[in-house]
Amino acid sequence: LAKTTQPISMDSYEGQEVNITCSHNNIATNDYITWYQQFPSQGPRFIIQGYKTKVTNEVASLFIPADRKSSTLSLPRVSLSDTAVYYCLVVQNTGGFKTIFGAGTRLFVKA
Amino acid sequence: NAGVTQTPKFQVLKTGQSMTLQCAQDMNHEYMSWYRQDPGMGLRLIHYSVGAGITDQGEVPNGYNVSRSTTEDFPLRLLSAAPSQTSVYFCASSSSGPVFTQYFGPGTRLTVL
Numbered sequence: 001l002a003k004t005t006q007p008i009s010m011d012s013y014e015g016q017e018v019n020i021t022c023s024h025n026n027i028a029t030n031d032y033i034t035w036y037q038q039f040p041s042q043g044p045r046f047i048i049q050g051y052k053t054k055v056t057n058e059v060a061s062l063f064i065p066a067d068r069k070s071s072t073l074s075l076p077r078v079s080l081s082d083t084a085v086y087y088c089l090v091v092q093n094t095g096g097f098k099t100i101f102g103a104g105t106r107l108f109v110k111a
Numbered sequence: 112n113a114g115v116t117q118t119p120k121f122q123v124l125k126t127g128q129s130m131t132l133q134c135a136q137d138m139n140h141e142y143m144s145w146y147r148q149d150p151g152m153g154l155r156l157i158h159y160s161v162g163a164g165i166t167d168q169g170e171v172p173n174g175y176n177v178s179r180s181t182t183e184d185f186p187l188r189l190l191s192a193a194p195s196q197t198s199v200y201f202c203a204s205s206s207s208g209p210v211f212t213q214y215f216g217p218g219t220r221l222t223v224l
Contacts, residue, residue: 032211034211034212036213041218042217042218043115043201043203043215043216043217043218044154044201044213044215045215046212046213046214049211049212087153087154091211092211099156099213100156100170101146101153101154101155102153103151103152103153104153
């Protein structure tokens with residue numbers, strides 16, 4: 001399984017766009033990139049998943065370049081409630097599964 | 112749907128005691144897994160199951176047992192609790208694809224004295 005590297009923490013202000021980049025140099029052909037959000041005292045919550053190019057949903061966008069060795073989670077116009085830890089995972093999508101959660105990126109949104 | 116439920120929410124054990132953490136899901140998901148999260152750290156996979164009767168070890172399986180007799184339930188057993196097992200335990204379930212999305216329970220906070 002490919003390990004991921006992402007910044008330990010980031011600060012932002014309300015209303016700004018936040019981009020969190022994750023590197024996964026050893027990603028395999030069958031792997032997908034998945035992002036989760038975790039608030040204190042709660043389990044992680046799925047945000048978005050993608051394989052290549054760009055994926056967008058009502059919460060975020062995920063940008064994946066052609067070589068797939070990195071990805072960027074984009075949160076448009078963050079609010080105080082977006083303060084959380086964000087995890088980038090590389091997930092096998094064939095047969096059985098194992099996932100590795102790194103330490104994540106702690107995003108702190110200020111007023 | 113209740114999603115993924117875990118009981119108890121909190122538990123305090125003494126060293127050497129055993130207990131079972133319960134996990135249930137009502138989404139008919141094939142895959143279930145157990146993670147532990149230590150303070151300030153990410154989640155580490157303990158055991159997982161790809162279907163009833165099938166389990167396998169994750170990254171940190173020592174000191175824990177699992178079984179999967181039904182699709183809905185995936186209990187985690189601590190055989191002889193140790194202080195190093197003080198952690199927050201999360202159970203998750205997911206369908207087999209094509210988009211692999213895990214749904215997590217609210218967690219069990221375990222303290223071993």
